[in-house]
Amino acid sequence: MSAVAIGLDVGGHGINGVVVDPAGAVLDRAYVPLHGVSERRIEAVEEHIAGLVGRLWGTAAGPLPVGAGIPGFHDQTTGLLRQSPNFPGWEDVPVAARLSKLLGRPVVTENDANVALLGEVWVGAAAGLTDVAMLTLGTGVGSGFLVGGRLLTGARGAGAEGGHIPLHPGGRVCGCGRRGCLEAYVSGPGLTRTAREEFDRDPAGLRPERPEDVFDADQASRPWAQRAIARFVQDLAGGLVPLVHLFSPAAIVIGGGVAGAFSRFAGLVEEELVRRAIPACLEGALPLRPAALGADAGAVGAAWLALSADRRTAPPSRLAGV
Amino acid sequence: MSAVAIGLDVGGHGINGVVVDPAGAVLDRAYVPLHGVSERRIEAVEEHIAGLVGRLWGTAAGPLPVGAGIPGFHDQTTGLLRQSPNFPGWEDVPVAARLSKLLGRPVVTENDANVALLGEVWVGAAAGLTDVAMLTLGTGVGSGFLVGGRLLTGARGAGAEGGHIPLHPGGRVCGCGRRGCLEAYVSGPGLTRTAREEFDRDPAGLRPERPEDVFDADQASRPWAQRAIARFVQDLAGGLVPLVHLFSPAAIVIGGGVAGAFSRFAGLVEEELVRRAIPACLEGALPLRPAALGADAGAVGAAWLALSADRRTAPPSRLAGV
Numbered sequence: 133m134s135a136v137a138i139g140l141d142v143g144g145h146g147i148n149g150v151v152v153d154p155a156g157a158v159l160d161r162a163y164v165p166l167h168g169v170s171e172r173r174i175e176a177v178e179e180h181i182a183g184l185v186g187r188l189w190g191t192a193a194g195p196l197p198v199g200a201g202i203p204g205f206h207d208q209t210t211g212l213l214r215q216s217p218n219f220p221g222w223e224d225v226p227v228a229a230r231l232s233k234l235l236g237r238p239v240v241t242e243n244d245a246n247v248a249l250l251g252e253v254w255v256g257a258a259a260g261l262t263d264v265a266m267l268t269l270g271t272g273v274g275s276g277f278l279v280g281g282r283l284l285t286g287a288r289g290a291g292a293e294g295g296h297i298p299l300h301p302g303g304r305v306c307g308c309g310r311r312g313c314l315e316a317y318v319s320g321p322g323l324t325r326t327a328r329e330e331f332d333r334d335p336a337g338l339r340p341e342r343p344e345d346v347f348d349a350d351q352a353s354r355p356w357a358q359r360a361i362a363r364f365v366q367d368l369a370g371g372l373v374p375l376v377h378l379f380s381p382a383a384i385v386i387g388g389g390v391a392g393a394f395s396r397f398a399g400l401v402e403e404e405l406v407r408r409a410i411p412a413c414l415e416g417a418l419p420l421r422p423a424a425l426g427a428d429a430g431a432v433g434a435a436w437l438a439l440s441a442d443r444r445t446a447p448p449s450r451l452a453g454v
Numbered sequence: 455m456s457a458v459a460i461g462l463d464v465g466g467h468g469i470n471g472v473v474v475d476p477a478g479a480v481l482d483r484a485y486v487p488l489h490g491v492s493e494r495r496i497e498a499v500e501e502h503i504a505g506l507v508g509r510l511w512g513t514a515a516g517p518l519p520v521g522a523g524i525p526g527f528h529d530q531t532t533g534l535l536r537q538s539p540n541f542p543g544w545e546d547v548p549v550a551a552r553l554s555k556l557l558g559r560p561v562v563t564e565n566d567a568n569v570a571l572l573g574e575v576w577v578g579a580a581a582g583l584t585d586v587a588m589l590t591l592g593t594g595v596g597s598g599f600l601v602g603g604r605l606l607t608g609a610r611g612a613g614a615e616g617g618h619i620p621l622h623p624g625g626r627v628c629g630c631g632r633r634g635c636l637e638a639y640v641s642g643p644g645l646t647r648t649a650r651e652e653f654d655r656d657p658a659g660l661r662p663e664r665p666e667d668v669f670d671a672d673q674a675s676r677p678w679a680q681r682a683i684a685r686f687v688q689d690l691a692g693g694l695v696p697l698v699h700l701f702s703p704a705a706i707v708i709g710g711g712v713a714g715a716f717s718r719f720a721g722l723v724e725e726e727l728v729r730r731a732i733p734a735c736l737e738g739a740l741p742l743r744p745a746a747l748g749a750d751a752g753a754v755g756a757a758w759l760a761l762s763a764d765r766r767t768a769p770p771s772r773l774a775g776v
Contacts, residue, residue: 262609263609279602280604280607282604284601284700286701286703287583287585287702287739288704288734291585292700292702296732297696297700310730373620374696378599378615379606380608380609380611380612380613381608381609382609382610412527412529412536412612413613
């Protein structure tokens with residue numbers, strides 16, 4: 133099939149770009165790493181985007197429509213990216229307008245977790261569903277929600293901040309400046325912190341530096357790691373309960389780096405959800421689904437955005453094409 | 455204008471019915487109280503509905519379409535009312551099919567809080583908006599959400615259970631059997647219980663029996679009542695924060711019996727929200743809006759349902775008519 137759109141996932145560590153066909157299959161890709169703060173300035177990112185898109189247009193034999201997922205609060209009423217945790221200094225930036233001018237054709241932009249959800253609904257773990265909740269567990273915790281086939285954005289575009297649901301009142305300080313948010317517990321750094329608390333209580337082996345260390349120590353039956361995973365499971369289930377009660381989704385997709393160890397904790401989280409959630413709200417939502425597109429979810433979803441006349445409407449299914 | 459639809463709000467204490475014109479104005483109404491458990495059996499309720507609708511059809515000079523709001527989990531995929539907290543014994547009841555047969559014409563049904571939201575969006579506090587969150591504080595806590603102009607129902611119809619967002623982990627037992635739900639704190643009985651805890655610590659005057667007693671004692675500057683209201687404000691704000699972060703609505707409507715004292719606590723809850731919520735998510739949602747239709751919200755919203763071909767689409771505004 134022929135190339136129809138380009139999707140970009142603009143993250144703090146790098147920019148992932150894909151060329152997709154009408155069925156959402158990735159025909160070509162390119163990646164540019166961003167090193168350090170100076171490369172995250174908007175001018176530097178734009179230069180990288182221009183180069184990356186030019187390259188993909190070259191292999192696609194022509195300028196295709198472009199969509200971009202970018203972390204932060206997008207105000208769809210003004211077209212401004214209000215603020216981005218990963219890109220300090222990007223404040224009230226008319227990012228879609230700037231990219232459109234840069235590339236010489238319309239570019240649509242959306243929150244990165246929202247486009248990752250669209251990717252998973254188009255050709256991933258939730259293909260063809262209309263009511264889906266997704267959490268991405270990585271450096272932070274992102275979320276996206278499909279409600280009756282439409283992307284939840286909030287009145288102005290700043291909704292779907294599931295990472296900042298209050299979990300432990302008065303608890304850990306979160307990256308957002310508030311206390312006790314889900315993100316402070318089930319992100320990669322959150323899990324590592326929980327594991328260090330347990331390690332310091334009863335040290336054995338090496339002090340954990342990353343989530344992988346925790347999963348490895350758990351596999352080696354270190355008690356501190358087992359206690360940390362148990363707390364992580366409780367916290368993740370605790371964050372999912374309000375989502376289940378509010379959205380009663382047909383699927384819950386778990387993505388992000390921490391979800392690489394999905395098979396290790398999924399069953400425990402499911403048991404906890406069955407114990408804590410209203411059965412009618414949970415019905416049909418289990419088992420939890422690991423994200424299927426991995427690091428491409430955001431870029432593929434952004435390509436869908438570029439093809440979609442109505443930005444809030446999700447792809448009906450992988451079979452519908454365009 | 456002429457009568458176009460009948461809406462019913464079937465509650466544990468009684469059935470409210472209205473006849474509306476194309477602009478959502480109430481032309482006529484009728485109310486039947488339900489006394490005791492025996493009158494809440496489905497056969498008894500159906501008998502009352504038949505009488506009430508017959509009477510309203512009489513004044514409207516003909517059989518009009520009928521919509522009904524009924525508390526409980528409605529499974530839209532099967533047409534079954536799965537369970538209703540207010541109507542014990544109504545389990546897996548094909549309620550829309552039964553009412554349609556009873557009245558000899560199609561009847562649409564929906565959760566009572568959801569139709570109350572539709573009423574407020576049609577001709578009430580949130581007229582013409584597309585992204586709205588509503589909480590009803592009464593015997594229980596109900597909620598409804600409009601997302602991009604569509605009613606949030608969840609994949610099967612059991613979503614929007616905002617009353618059962620976990621607020622205080624391990625806290626009070628809720629009517630749903632779980633612990634620490636928002637409903638256990640900011641419903642009428644929840645507020646009364648909080649006030650009794652504070653009263654028992656430091657009794658003065660009469661021990662509170664109802665929310666009104668708490669508001670009266672607060673007006674009389676009783677310290678226990680002031681402390682209870684302060685806790686109620688904290689709890690209500692705590693329940694609204696996740697809704698703000700997820701839905702980022704253009705309006706938050708507060709209804710139900712407890713909201714009768716809205717002006718007494720609204721400003722305090724707003725201050726707390728400003729302190730606790732992510733500014734971008736909260737933008738445009740304040741001030742909080744008291745429900746405008748009072749006890750008619752559910753019945754008016756149910757009448758909209760009867761007129762709407764697409765049950766999930768909310769009325770665009772009071773001016774659009776039908």
